[in-house]
Amino acid sequence: MELGEIPVAATLASLGCGNPTALAELSPGEKVLDLGSGGGIDVLFSAKRVGPTGFAYGLDMTDAMLELAKRNRQEAGIENVQFLKGIIEAIPLPENSIDVVISNCVINLSADKGQVLREAYRVLTPGGRFAVSDIVVQGELPPALRRDMESWAGCVAGALEEDTYRALLEKAGFVEIEIEVTRRYSLDDIVSSGASASVASLSPEERAGVDGRFISAFVRARKPEKQEA
Structure with missing residues (x-):
């Protein structure tokens, strides 16, 4: 499917960090x-990917x-779509109603990521897939940088450490967890995100340690087919 089939305004408003629709490998009817x-x-x-027998919800x-x-x-003339108003920590859909949950650089902005993952798990059908693009930190950050992250602009502000992300997914009940690097951010990328003052306060060793620590990632997981009683 070509980008030209989707309105330009939608493309400009998609300020994410990946392509979750490709990641999710959607099938007709889902x-x-x-x-x-x-x-x-x-x-x-x-x-478009799930076709007329499938359906796509957007939550904002x-x-x-x-x-x-x-x-x-x-403008696109697509009928099998509904946009819902609400927050991702309280999804306005019933449990076991969705085959695939996607997201494009949004979960990292939530103040309660564990609750978001629990909600995603709740609405997924048994065997359903979690397939999101997100910003993740690999390893620990210097304390000065971690303290100042709340004031950063852009997606890096709320990024979870990779092991923490895995642990929260497991705690929510997910299995088959995979975190795949799609882009590694340089120190210059971090500075341009709004963290120039924070980075300037770091020692040369700390700056070297931060370089490449932030990644864009495909985060995949699955809700088990059989639920424990």
């Missing part, structure tokens, strides 16, 4: 949920993005 759907591009892509908490997404849906 029901998909995009957490933090923004302008709706990933939802529209998903709806901002009226402006929901309005843009609905306009883009109309």
Whole structure:
């Protein structure tokens, strides 16, 4: 499918860090949920991939993005889509109702990532797939940098450490957890995200230790087929 089939406005509003619709390997007939759907591009892509027998939901908490997404849906002429207003920590869908949960650089922005993962697990059908793009930290960061991360701009602000991300997925109940690096961010990338003052306060050794520590990742997991009683 070519990008030209999706409205330009949706493309410009998709400020993510990966391509979760490709990652998820969607199949006709599946029901998909995009957490933090923004302008709706990933939802529209998903709806095309699952076809008329499938369905794609987008969840966003901002009226402006929901309005843009609905306009883009109309412009694209795609019917098997619904955009929902709400927060990703409290998904307004019933349990066991979604085959695939996707997200594009949004979960890392949540203040309660464990709750987001529990909610994703709840709405997934047994055997359902969690397939998101997100920003992840590999290893520990210098304390000065970790303290200042809350004030950063962009996706790196709330990035989880890789082992913590795995642990939260496991605690939510997920199995078959994989975290695949898709891009490694240099020190210059971190500085340009809004952390120039924080980086300047680090020693040369600390700066060298941070270089390449932030990654864009494909995070995959599955809800087990059989649930424990």
